[in-house]
Amino acid sequence: GDSVTQMEGPVTLSEEAFLTINCTYTATGYPSLFWYVQYPGEGLQLLLKATKADDKGSNKGFEATYRKETTSFHLEKGSVQVSDSAVYFCALRNSGGSNYKLTFGKGTLLTVNP
Amino acid sequence: SQTIHQWPATLVQPVGSPLSLECTVEGTSNPNLYWYRQAAGRGLQLLFYSVGIGQISSEVPQNLSASRPQDRQFILSSKKLLLSDSGFYLCAWSVFTGGTGNTIYFGEGSWLTVV
Numbered sequence: 001g002d003s004v005t006q007m008e009g010p011v012t013l014s015e016e017a018f019l020t021i022n023c024t025y026t027a028t029g030y031p032s033l034f035w036y037v038q039y040p041g042e043g044l045q046l047l048l049k050a051t052k053a054d055d056k057g058s059n060k061g062f063e064a065t066y067r068k069e070t071t072s073f074h075l076e077k078g079s080v081q082v083s084d085s086a087v088y089f090c091a092l093r094n095s096g097g098s099n100y101k102l103t104f105g106k107g108t109l110l111t112v113n114p
Numbered sequence: 115s116q117t118i119h120q121w122p123a124t125l126v127q128p129v130g131s132p133l134s135l136e137c138t139v140e141g142t143s144n145p146n147l148y149w150y151r152q153a154a155g156r157g158l159q160l161l162f163y164s165v166g167i168g169q170i171s172s173e174v175p176q177n178l179s180a181s182r183p184q185d186r187q188f189i190l191s192s193k194k195l196l197l198s199d200s201g202f203y204l205c206a207w208s209v210f211t212g213g214t215g216n217t218i219y220f221g222e223g224s225w226l227t228v229v
Binding site: 030031032034036042043044045046049051089093094095100101102104105106107 | 146148157158160163165173204206214215216217218219220221222223
């Protein structure tokens with residue numbers, strides 16, 4: 001079945017550092033890929049998405065490129081801020097019989113220190 | 115614009131007591147609706163989804179049930195809570211199409227602690 005593997009945290013960075021959170025997936029068909037962010041005590045918000053190979057999703061300085069050849073969708077940001085501290089979830093939504101749901105990774109906790 | 119609300123935001127319930135979490139979506143018609151659970155230290159697990167009134171599919175066997183009495187209302191219930199039901203419950207919706215690129219939007223979540 002479909003699965004998402006993302007790097008385990010926690011990740012602790014200083015403000016203005018470069019961020020990479022790795023995400024790889026296993027899926028049949030042609031999934032769409034998503035990054036969600038969860039701030040403390042809140043629900044999930046969509047951060048960015050990509051719906052086909054080589055698409056780049058971007059938002060709020062974050063970006064991720066859909067790499068079909070490496071089945072990856074790594075999240076990057078050039079200069080993190082304290083306000084980026086949150087849990088980040090990589091997810092996929094597949095075509096075919098399971099297209100109704102998102103399959104999530106386990107989440108990566110990011111803490112940014114001033 | 116579309117909005118999703120779920121309540122209550124926080125509740126503490128004794129073992130064996132009933133549960134009812136409610137979720138409503140505004141600004142759209144015939145959405146797909148979902149209940150997810152996020153347990154401590156674990157990822158998000160899909161519990162139920164619904165593609166229409168009265169149509170409920172369960173992803174995992176458990177102590178919980180779901181109902182969709184109206185197009186934009188989704189209710190998560192239990193007759194007798196277990197300690198293992200503790201967690202963060204998230205309601206979500208998406209447009210009713212087959213496209214994988216359609217975003218699933220989440221509510222604010224409900225913290226359930228069973229004591």
